[in-house]
Amino acid sequence: MSDSPRATRPWRIPPAAARALAWCGAIAYPILLYVAVLNEHEPTGVRLFPPTVLAVLTLPLLRRRPLPTLTLILAGSFATTLMAASKLAAVYPFGGSGPAWQIGYLQALVTDLAVGWIAATQRRRTALVAAVSALAVQIAAVGYYRTGSDDFVSGVVLLALLLALAWMTGYLVQERRAHAETVRAQAAVQAVTAERLRIARELHDTVAHSMGVIAIQAGTGRRVIDAQPGEARNALAVIESTSRDTLAGLRRMLGTLRQAEPDGAPQAPAPVLADVDRLVATIEDGGVRVAVEWLGVRRPLPADVELSAYRIVQEGITNVVRHAGTDECQVIIDYQEDQLSIEITDEGLGPGAAGTGYGITGMRERATLLHGQFTAGPRPEGGFRVAARLPVTAGTR
Structure with a gap:
């Protein structure tokens, strides 16, 4: 195997280390936010920008653990707003809580953005829990920087409208993605159905009429073979001629379906599982490591099983290269x-929307035609998994 592609491949953080860093960043967010506002004598205006930037610490974890991350954001937001209100009240004794409303609304904006992202990427139940939790914390905090019943009610209404806008925006994004x-x-x-219908029409036009003629002539020959041998020979001649013409038509149709080159160049032998090693070598030359593990006793399998198994492995690895964002x-x-049994797993980002395309549909169709099972989807621990089970007849064990 060649060492040069691996030598030039950039170093990447292991998935376990990346998850640990994501948790550390999210847990540190409320602490750093509280400290940043605590050390500011007057955290207003442009001085609010650095505490706001700290929200990026929660982004890596928000994708995998939305509700725990939102809890940390709400904790930091509430503690910061509470501290700012009590601290600035001493500076602005005749203005209620003074400029603390800036911090309160800014933290509410960060929370609303997180809720909107959850509504766009998670299930509706999770998004509703996130929205209700965020609104409850915002209402609890608004009383510390809005004094008077009118100010309190107007603040709650404004926060509720902003949160509803963020949630609806995220929900519409998810609905649009689901529709796509x-x-x-x-x-x-529809493409698979259209192809099946086209092949069915070809087979019907080629076979149905010919088989009908053969059946009629065979019945005629059987009835007259003793009394009129000449007629029986004529029936057999028609059967021979019709079957030859039908076989020639079937060969032409199959040749057209299998033809890959316009000039009708000879086709290469169908790939089998033994060719997986060569496929892996080609993929690794492109910079993606593929670890293949063979279990059980390797033996020849039916041609359709070998071909379908190879294509599933090929398409699964191709999806990793194109969509997973990982190098192994x-x-x-x-x-x-x-x-x-075939299983292809990775620890990347997953195919996303591309994972619902023709590649996975084709793999599922190959497994279904062999009366097998096929699954594909994200793994709970991260990454993506493709698995197929193809039955093997008793004669090939």
């Missing part, structure tokens, strides 16, 4: 007694 995914899935299904993946090929 549905349209893509429907397009894939794992492939497990397990020869079991009555089935072949």
Whole structure:
């Protein structure tokens, strides 16, 4: 194997270390925010910018653990607003809590952005829990920087409207993304259905009429073979001629379906599982490490199982290269007694919207045609997993 691509590959943080850093940053956010405002004698105007920038510490964890991250944001926001209100009240004794409202509304804005992101990426129940929790904390904090019943009510109404706007924006983004995914899935299904219908029409036009003629001539020959041998020979001649013409038409149709080059160049042999090593070598030359683990006793399998298994491995690795954002993946090929199991996993970002495209649809279709099982989706611990189980007939064990 070549060492040069690995030697030039940039170093990346291991996934476990990245998760640990994300948690550390999110936990440090409320502490650093409190300290930043505490050390400011008058945290107003441009001095509010540095504490606001600290919100970026929560972003890496917000994607994987939205509710715990939102809890840390709310804790920092409430503590900071409370401290700022009590601190600035001494500086502005005749103005209620003075400029503390700036900090309160700014922290509410950060919270609303987090709620909007959760509404755009998480389930509706999770988004509703996030919105209700955020509104409760904001209402609890508004009484410390808004004095008087009128100011309190107007502050609560404003905060509720801003939070509702953020939540609805995120919800509409999610609905639009779900609609786009549905349209893509429907397009894939329609493409598969159209191809099946086209092949069915070709087969019907080529076979149905010929098989009808063959059946009629075979019945005629059977009835007259004793009394009129000549007629029986004529029936057999028609059967021979019709079957030859039908076979020639089927060969032409299959050749058209399999043809990859306009000039009808000879086709290469269909790939099999033994070609996975060569596929892996090609992928690794492009900078992605593929660890292949062979389990069970390797043996020849039916041609359709070999081809489908190879294509599933090929497409799964291709999705990692194109969409996962990682430089390594794992492939497990397990020869079991009555089935072949395939699993492709990675610790990357996942295919996202691209993962619902024709690649996964094609893999699922290959497994279904062999009466197998196929699953694909994000892993709870991060990354993406593709798994297929293809039945193997008893004659190939």
